[in-house]
Amino acid sequence: MQKVAVILFLFSFINNALLQGTGSGTNGNLRLCVVEGRGSYKRTLKNCPVLDKESSGVECVLGTDRLDCLRRINKGTVDFGAFSPEDLIAAQWAGVDVLVTNELRYRSKPFERSVVAVVNRRILSDEPMPVRALLKNRTLCHPGSGVDDLRPLSFTLSAYLEFQVLSRDCLDDLSLAENRVKALADFFGSSCKAGAWVVDKNRDAQLKRKYFSLCAACGSSSCSANDPYWGSSGALACLAEVGDVAWGELVDIQAYFGLTEPRGKSLRPPAEKYAYLCRDGSHQPLETPEPCVWLQRPWPVIVAKRRASEAVANLALSLHNNNVTVDPHWRGALAALLEIRSAQPEPLQPPVTPADYLAKARGFREAYSQTGCVPPRHITFCTTSNLERNKCEWLSEAGAVYGVAPSIQCAIANSTSECMKAVANGDAHIVAADSNWLMKAERDYNLTAVLHEATPIVDKTHTVVANVLTDSHINKMADLRGKRVAFPEYDGVAWHSVLRYLKNKEELSCGDFKGYFKEICAPGVSQSVIEQAKVFTTNCYEEGLSGEMQALKALVEGKTDVAFISMETYKTYRAKLISQPWASEPLQLNPVCPEDNPKYCFISWANIGHIYASKNISTMRHQEIVNVFTKLDQLFGKQYPFHNSIFSMYSPFNHQPDVLFHNSTKNLITDDSLKSQPYSRIPLNFERSLSNSTDSCQAEEIANLSAKIQPGLLVMMVSLVVYLIS
Template identity: 60%
Template sequence: MSVNVFLVLFCCVAVVLSQGTGSGNDGNLRLCIVEGRGAYKRAPTHCPVLDKEKAGIECVLGTDRLDCLRRISKGTVDFGVFSPEDLVAAQWANIDVLVTNELRFRSKPFARNIVAVVNRRILPDHSSTLHAVLRNSTLCHPGETMDDLRPLSETLSGYLERLVLERSCDPTLSNTENKLKALADFYWQACKAGPWVPDPNRDAELKSKYSSLCAACARKCSADDPYWGNAGSLTCLADGVGDVTWGEADDVAAYFKIKNGTTLAGAENFAYLCRDGTWRDLSQEPCVWLRRPWNIIVAKRKASEAVIRVANSLSDSGAVVGAGWRGALAALLEARAAPAAALRPPRAPLDYLAAAHGFREAYSQPACDPPRHIVLCTTSLLANNKCEWLSEAGAVYGVAPPLQCVRREDTAACLRAVRAGECDAATAGSDWLVPALRDYNLTAVLHEVTPIVEKTNTIVAYVNSDSQISKMADLRGKRAAFPRYDGAAWHSVKHYITQHEKVSCKEYVESYFKEICAPGLDGKKCYEEGEADALKSLVEGKSDVAFISMNTYNTFKDSAAPLSNDMKKIVPLCPEQNQKYCFVSWSSLGHIFAANNITLTRKHELINVFTKLDQLFGKHPPFHNPMFSMYGAFNHENEVIFHSNTKSLAPSTVLKTHPYDKIPYNLELIVSNITDFTCDFGAKVAPSLIMLVATLVVFLINS
């Protein structure tokens, strides 16, 4: 073995043995990783290699990248891989971390260099302003995506647009429509293909209203259009359809074959347009409008030098992939090549981003005056913290108007705040569906939906198998247990029985059941509010039927709780009309409520903001691992603001589409057809009215 090889091996071993400053066992460095959404999971494959070879590095699974950033800032983990967009969020949230290494896979200082290319036919004879050159031209827009890759994120696209356009701030138009109007007013026509907003109906409305922005497209102005995306927008330009586009400098060079000696025929008709209104030949060095940095390794201050030594060891060894702990670490870091040389000294996020021309400016664009917000009401400190992080993450990706968070003591207080106009929206489960419509004059603008029936909010009638109750009609005269009065179970059962047993609402409330326990009804409290106590009432023989969810029943049936031993005789009673699913009703996991009297523009904005947040941070592609997780755990707690089983946010129209339209007895649709809640009001306030009348009578007698 040569001396040089021995020295390299010695240095590599020293790296492993000399960490000591990490937050893990024996001073090990703790790496925070976020698993992707695909079938392949990195942690089970590569983390055991680090342990087996005593690499001095431990794996910690984070919920999302911002979760990892918070952990690094708190010192519970030491380093991780992040995007430059994550650093923007870290900057806004005052996260104290350092950037140690760039993860380059090409020998270029920046991951993306955005340039503008124009057809020379629109260039004036003499130097001019950018505004004058592009006014009334045809734009080949590359489109927008919800990720960090190609074509452009909405934030970066919006920044490039606003370098040219004057801002539109019409208070009668939504934020999105103001952007579209500014584009349509400035350019003669364009091909801005792809979705403009997530809601397809609203998308079609906007494309009809601003049809000039689709006039240059080859087909339907969708993401399938030949002129969509980086290559598509360059084709739009080369075909002579458009006059200007933005693109990645390498893509432009490759498309026009600038560097391979066989320049594309007609390339001489195009030029780079600079931000100052000047232009350059395509054969010259391009003038860059915007640079995007590489992904980076971020560490806590105390561990930054140790992290640099580990990252540099990947470069020193030249082994980015393959066997051994370095190959495992490279896979966990998603490093396609050895990390670039360490940043010396390690830099604060703000300083690192400053080197990328235009990038920081893209995330600090001035808003309209007065600024607009979507104010979401939360009911706990934890929920408010999650809301604020969701707001930061959304702002990074250009979700506008930005989310703003306020806190009230409970759900009822939040619904009152929405009714009073103090907040724009509040989230609540289906137990609040009727009260929100009836008592607070609200409407559910979006629902937390899942196509998996077992994960929805279901209401099932459970009975004792020895009770001789075999059909729903047998429940007349029996003792009924509800989780609470005025909730989803109460209204579901009331609707089913009044519809199928042909009894009046008044008869149902007053005499259908021999006895009702529904905490809150007539001021009675036979047990604590909740499904567990309603089930316990049935198991203990205090009730004949309990109306609870499948989830609660399965939780106790399959758990080691004492109640599970007594549940062997508890069985579901399936409605004759719903033997397949066996429930009395089902409803979405949760709802976003807004005031019933908000303007249509404001409703569009509210729906657009939350559906964009859902696309970015919900359970959708395209992210390999997300910046933030709307439906995941937050600070190790589940069901914060939104439910973990939520698949997506959707308007009520989704309930009439596949697969939801095939599932009978949906509570949202039932409630939407109810216009008279007199029966419920009567049952709820009768005792207080009687007491009021009695008090008044006593007062009159005594006076």
């Protein structure tokens, strides 16, 4: 009996162990990493509770983006997820150790996309000819490039097809984007490549005027994405009406020419007048059932960590019900989370590595290993922490997957000032920093903001508001005379905005600021430069602390009469979101509105962040920085709310907010775009005041003292001479 009991106990133990599963979740549940879409339909809110309620053995984990999910699978904190073939390229490059368990097909084709070339037979020769000789000076109907993985072609796949025909240009005085456009224009004759060539609209218009032959065959002079010849179907219409050659998706071509679905003869061009063009220069009739393919894109897949791959494959196989996509129970919920649109995920037996899975698709891996210009170009992004550099490197990986060139290289320095020195010295090309660096970047490092982190929400911009206690009897800006004031930091946006505003409105000279305020709190002046700098930190801030929270704290604790802080900081305080004892019971504060801005009530506003580069860079280099980061913004930002991104530029990274870029950023804009934005008409913009004039007080003092003071001390000494309390 004792042996039987032991056997029963062991059997029970083994059975429980098997039930527990091999996942990383509770009781061995498999953990599914899901990226929530940006539309109104929130699939995780609807479906994840169903998995928990019905004891499915699957738990949801919300990932920031698909690369975040891949990192979590690699670390073993989640077990599986659904990914695109482009994600697998990134996983392969990053050395992520995962296996592909199932394909997520929605039709019975071995590949999601098969791209072919179609030509008008009038250009074909009776003698075999190389593709380049056959297509030289012909009319190309290009489907264009877009942010979607499917239609039109992605930037990478489009470039791959182009460079199967023409040579890559690498002229040093042209950006890589312009080199690519020039190569197309030089090779083909009058053609149509509708849609945006670069994201920046002004630069896009310049390129289209310069290389007008690539728009000459379009249906409209704008050559935009609204052109009738843009996109997959547009390129085929272009071919039928004016063109010689087009690339297109095989199923689209078969449908367009009536080879799969019967159409009236009057509605389609005759298929016998066209042929598939093969990469070796040969051609095939359109009726060919399996024609020569230039490029294949694999299906999306389910990816799992090695230890859980068998369990995930078995789980996917359990989704075999033909009605699983409308099943109200946990299998239907799981199918929705995996975005399964067919009866069953196609199993891979056994599971394979990403490299092996991608290898079966013609041209796909090769598209992501194209050789660039020699020597290769890159943009060095200076970061100030390991976390920033890590996010920069993943941004670089994601950009490379989608054909963004030149590539980003990520460097690291100890501080923002060290990064700005590196950019000024040519050791790096760019650095990202907030608006408090605008004046210092231009004045001290000869840098300029080439791009701005913009948000249409006024409260989220970098505003400067004079806040006082309700019973202070300070009602207008002129009442600030003789008061104690607290700035977030010396030499930042608030510092320059307030002094410049008062100087202009009250017609003060630089010398008049001596004694204007009773006491100034503005930390950040180096006391190693001049002993009197302690005047700016006496009695208001704790040693070593600065920033808007410290200015607000000084006001709340009665150490100052006025705190110059942002609208966002004030709202955070009022909402009791500051986890500090001094902020537990918020006091009633009032803003002091400038007379010429009663609507918004701020002294100035600036965009929340900027990408800074040297003023001395060439026009070409400036264009490349703008091209690269506006393209990254288009792909991985917030411009396309329904685009499920491989990477999120403006989301938290490793659970930390505002890494590299601010989470509240909507998009990156150029100076020209800044002027055309609807909110550009809001008064008292700091960037415009900075670009239209220099700080006159500093300019006057520098002119007078330049012969007496060492250059390294000029800026600090001048500011102290001008503003120091007597």
